[in-house]
Amino acid sequence: MTDPAPPPVFAPWADDGAVPLINLSGLTKRYGDVTAVNQVDLQIYEREFFSLLGPSGCGKTTIMRMLAGFEEPTGGTMTLGGQDLAGVPPNKRPVNMMFQSYALFPHLSVADNIAFGLRREGMPKSDIEGRVAEMLRLVQLTKLAKRKPHQISGGQRQRVALARSLAKAPKLLLLDEPLGALDKKLRTQTQFELMDIQENTGTTFVIVTHDQEEAMTVSSRVAVMDEGRIVQVATPAEIYEYPGSRYVAEFIGDVNLIEAKAGTTTDGDLTLHAADGAVITVQSAVPVPAGTDCALSIRPEKVAISRDRPDLDNALPGKIMDIAYLGNVTTYHVEIAGGQILKAMVANAAQRSEQAFTWYDPVWLGWNAARGVVLTR
Numbered sequence: 288m289t290d291p292a293p294p295p296v297f298a299p300w301a302d303d304g305a306v307p308l309i310n311l312s313g314l315t316k317r318y319g320d321v322t323a324v325n326q327v328d329l330q331i332y333e334r335e336f337f338s339l340l341g342p343s344g345c346g347k348t349t350i351m352r353m354l355a356g357f358e359e360p361t362g363g364t365m366t367l368g369g370q371d372l373a374g375v376p377p378n379k380r381p382v383n384m385m386f387q388s389y390a391l392f393p394h395l396s397v398a399d400n401i402a403f404g405l406r407r408e409g410m411p412k413s414d415i416e417g418r419v420a421e422m423l424r425l426v427q428l429t430k431l432a433k434r435k436p437h438q439i440s441g442g443q444r445q446r447v448a449l450a451r452s453l454a455k456a457p458k459l460l461l462l463d464e465p466l467g468a469l470d471k472k473l474r475t476q477t478q479f480e481l482m483d484i485q486e487n488t489g490t491t492f493v494i495v496t497h498d499q500e501e502a503m504t505v506s507s508r509v510a511v512m513d514e515g516r517i518v519q520v521a522t523p524a525e526i527y528e529y530p531g532s533r534y535v536a537e538f539i540g541d542v543n544l545i546e547a548k549a550g551t552t553t554d555g556d557l558t559l560h561a562a563d564g565a566v567i568t569v570q571s572a573v574p575v576p577a578g579t580d581c582a583l584s585i586r587p588e589k590v591a592i593s594r595d596r597p598d599l600d601n602a603l604p605g606k607i608m609d610i611a612y613l614g615n616v617t618t619y620h621v622e623i624a625g626g627q628i629l630k631a632m633v634a635n636a637a638q639r640s641e642q643a644f645t646w647y648d649p650v651w652l653g654w655n656a657a658r659g660v661v662l663t664r
Contacts (some may be wrong), residue, residue: 297507299332306369308333308458308491309354313363316349323349325515326363333458336485336492338502341512341538347495351461354493355384368458381458387467389448391436398423398432401451408455422450425484442473446480453488462494466501478504499539503527511535527586532664536584541618543587543629549579549661556656559583563625568600568656575661582662587632589658592619592644597653605629607648619644621652 299305307330316324324346331337339347352358353365356377365372372380383404391400401422405415423429426446428439436444445465452460465481466474482505485492496502502509503523510520511534519531530536533544547567550558557571559581569583596602608628609620612635619631631652633643644650 297334299335300330300508305332307331308335308368309493310366311350311363312365314350314353314360314365315362316346316353316358317361322515324353324360327515327517329510329517329520331491331493333491334489335507336482336494336505338506338509339493339495339512340497340499340502340509342497345512346515347512348463351384351463351493351495354459355382355461356380382461383452383455383457383459384461384463385448385452385465387464389436389444391444391447391451393436396433396435397428397439397447400436400447401454404451404455418454422454425453425487426450426480441469442477445469445477449481449484453484453490457490459491459493462492464496465494466496466498474501475504481505503539511538529660530584530662533582533584533662536660536662541587541630541632543583543585543590544662545583545585545627545629547581547583549575549577549581551577557661559661561625563623563627565603565624567659569659569661570656571661575663579663583659584662585654585659587618587630588616588634589654590629590631591653592621592631592633593651593653594644594648596651599653600656601659602651602653603629604649604651607644607646607650610644610646619650621650623652 309331311327311329314324314327315322327350339350341347349358353360356372356375367381392403395403398419402415402419405418423432426449428443428446431439431443436447466477469477478501494505506523508520508522509526510517511526512518513534519526519535526535526539530539536542536544545561545567547559547561550560552571552574555570556568557575559567559569561567567583575581591597591599603623605621605623607619608622611618615635617633617635620628621631622628629652
């Protein structure tokens with residue numbers, strides 16, 4: 288029996304001939320002297336699950352509200368499916384929005400909550416019943432159709448709100464921190480349910496979140512925002528493995544940043560001179576002039592820790608100052624020369640009652656040149 292063929296790669300952003308569903312050009316929003324969104328250019332493609340990720344106040348929710356029609360841009364343009372959205376009221380846009388609070392009607396049943404928007408649009412009763420039944424099957428709530436919102440769990444209420452948002456078959460569904468009210472375990476489970484529903488419906492999803500793990504889990508691509516600007520747009524893997532700046536490297540996941548000056552480059556290997564005198568080698572696809580202030584970004588799981596000097600491109604001696612045992616992994620906080628703390632993460636593949644290392648042990652940290660990324664901004 289042969290293995291099934293792998294699914295086709297979904298990457299319309301890499302296709303020069305693909306036409307984006309959403310096109311933002313120079314999008315700007317000011318509130319008096321405050322610029323909430325600053326000259327944003329962004330393309331989002333049909334069937335994407337796209338995340339706007341950043342801290343509170345970075346402008347991500349303002350972009351979503353402008354797409355929904357609740358805010359008018361101060362400058363720039365927005366198009367959806369080729370249609371200019373300027374002046375188009377929210378109820379005339381092929382867009383729906385799912386709010387963090389879910390905003391369910393407490394006096395209506397699950398089925399009636401889903402049907403509410405369809406009735407407002409004047410859809411025939413027989414069509415409404417069929418559409419509601421389809422949505423209930425999609426979110427696996429058919430048996431709970433007659434219950435009221437207070438009679439179901441938080442995760443089930445979230446799925447009702449999602450079904451109601453999808454019932455009108457919008458071209459674009461906007462999700463504003465949709466999982467924020469759920470506990471961690473349920474949030475993780477619901478992330479995968481969202482992905483399955485998005486794939487089954489083919490609707491373009493744009494989610495606003497400050498939760499990097501959520502964005503990395505559900506998204507086809509992520510836009511990382513800071514102070515009203517988009518600082519990097521890429522797939523979750525590209526964002527994590529090849530951050531474009533110190534800000535992105537620190538915002539996404541855990542990272543070690545070693546400040547240094549660029550030295551010479553030989554056959555693609557760049558020499559970095561750290562402030563403590565350490566000499567570090569990193570592969571760099573982009574030339575970096577000698578003397579440039581930069582930083583080495585290296586993820587903790589890519590750093591090996593050992594008692595003896597490792598046979599790797601880079602090796603730094605240090606002393607363990609803290610240990611974080613998390614069950615599946617252990618993170619060691621190691622002080623190197625100059626006082627900087629670097630982290631090394633080790634998978635706990637085998638059961639053991641004692642740590643391999645303990646506090647104040649002298650150790651070596653090591654990694655190969657290809658494991659790090661040099662950042663110049």
